[in-house]
Amino acid sequence: MSATQDAQAQIPVTVLTGYLGAGKTTLLNRILTENHGQRYAVIVNEFGEVGIDNDLLVESDEEIFEMNNGCICCTVRGDLIRTVQNLMKRKNAFDAIIVETTGVADPAPVAQTFFMDDDVRASARLDAVVAVVDSRHVLQRLEDTEEAEDQVAFADVILINKTDLVSPEELSEVEARIRSINPYAVLHHSERCGIEIAKVLDRGAFDLDRILSLDPHFLEHGHHAHECAPDCDHDHDQDHHHDHGHHHHEENPHSVKSISLTAGDLNPEMFFQWINQVTQVQGPNILRLKGILAFKDDPQRYVIQGVHMIVEGDHQRDWKAEEPRQSRLVFIGRDLNWDVLKQSFQACAA
Numbered sequence: 222m223s224a225t226q227d228a229q230a231q232i233p234v235t236v237l238t239g240y241l242g243a244g245k246t247t248l249l250n251r252i253l254t255e256n257h258g259q260r261y262a263v264i265v266n267e268f269g270e271v272g273i274d275n276d277l278l279v280e281s282d283e284e285i286f287e288m289n290n291g292c293i294c295c296t297v298r299g300d301l302i303r304t305v306q307n308l309m310k311r312k313n314a315f316d317a318i319i320v321e322t323t324g325v326a327d328p329a330p331v332a333q334t335f336f337m338d339d340d341v342r343a344s345a346r347l348d349a350v351v352a353v354v355d356s357r358h359v360l361q362r363l364e365d366t367e368e369a370e371d372q373v374a375f376a377d378v379i380l381i382n383k384t385d386l387v388s389p390e391e392l393s394e395v396e397a398r399i400r401s402i403n404p405y406a407v408l409h410h411s412e413r414c415g416i417e418i419a420k421v422l423d424r425g426a427f428d429l430d431r432i433l434s435l436d437p438h439f440l441e442h443g444h445h446a447h448e449c450a451p452d453c454d455h456d457h458d459q460d461h462h463h464d465h466g467h468h469h470h471e472e473n474p475h476s477v478k479s480i481s482l483t484a485g486d487l488n489p490e491m492f493f494q495w496i497n498q499v500t501q502v503q504g505p506n507i508l509r510l511k512g513i514l515a516f517k518d519d520p521q522r523y524v525i526q527g528v529h530m531i532v533e534g535d536h537q538r539d540w541k542a543e544e545p546r547q548s549r550l551v552f553i554g555r556d557l558n559w560d561v562l563k564q565s566f567q568a569c570a571a
């Protein structure tokens with residue numbers, strides 16, 4: 222097979238990265254609803270126990286594959302390889318693959334997957350790593366979170382999103398900081414990820430040479446300078462690929478954790494009062510919150526989302542007859558008092 226034929230046979234893969242709450246799902250929803258004539262397979266990996274991200278995606282004909290529980294470098298890398306291999310068996314079913322990584326992941330191990338596994342490499346090619354950045358919170362994140370910097374450094378295309386939440390001066394500052402980390406990526410500004418999809422997908426932008434200059438060990442089997450998330454359930458002792466370049470976390474009380482809360486029908490007045498109070502008081506530590514809620518006597522599901530103190534919510538759709546009316550809320554953050562949150566959430570029950 223000639224090199225051109227080879228490239229044609231390989232399905233383009235876009236890895237979507239960006240810190241918690243930056244706007245990855247918003248972008249994905251645009252891609253899934255826009256009339257672009259392409260068929261995408263979407264692979265979603267999320268942080269947190271109760272699968273909520275999948276519920277926040279619009280309903281579309283596109284196929285969504287969810288990979289939960291585990292950090293993407295460990296448990297999930299195996300899942301990713303298997304998912305891609307299975308997708309490849311159905312050759313003409315779709316034109317491209319999008320992998321949405323969790324907000325706390327370093328995208329490098331995900332990108333590596335497309336070079337490491339021979340079967341995957343034969344049939345898929347990494348097209349671009351696209352990072353979405355929350356212009357309101359990114360400067361703080363770059364100060365306190367290594368993954369946020371990795372995501373920017375590694376990206377081929379960067380969407381500086383949420384421009385409505387910053388002044389032009391702040392936006393320039395954000396852009397300069399991002400440029401100082403990654404002078405090569407193509408930058409776009411956006412509000413609610415409103416961008417022409419062609420500027421994001423099928424860019425042919427992934428530049429292996431540049432990545433090797435950032436990380437000379439990128440192509441070495443099993444190498445990644447990644448710290449597993451604290452709730453990574455991967456058995457590291459038995460992993461033969463983890464014997465170098467890997468530093469597992471000691472349980473760090475300040476590291477990012479997720480908590481999932483569940484309840485039945487809620488009293489809306491009590492709930493909104495509670496969530497306002499929680500986000501006012503604990504906002505700085507809440508990196509992300511998202512939930513699907515059942516309010517008493519309300520036939521519709523209510524979706525609530527937040528990043529630090531900015532919270533928004535809306536009705537989504539009717540609860541389906543076969544769907545249990547359950548309220549689920551996930552907080553991802555540092556130094557949150559889980560017991561208190563749980564009890565006070567459950568106290569909002571109708």
Ligand SMILES: Nc1nc2c(ncn2[C@@H]2O[C@H](COP(=O)(O)OP(=O)(O)OP(=O)(O)O)[C@@H](O)[C@H]2O)c(=O)[nH]1
Nearest residue numbers: 240241242243244245246247324382383412413526
């Ligand atoms: N004001 C404003 N809000 C935005 C913008 N883009 C996204 N949002 C909101 O920000 C929140 C997070 O957006 P998501 O798309 O869910 O972010 P995400 O990166 O998928 O989040 P995780 O999956 O948790 O990492 C949601 O409430 C969005 O509606 C924007 O440009 N401006």
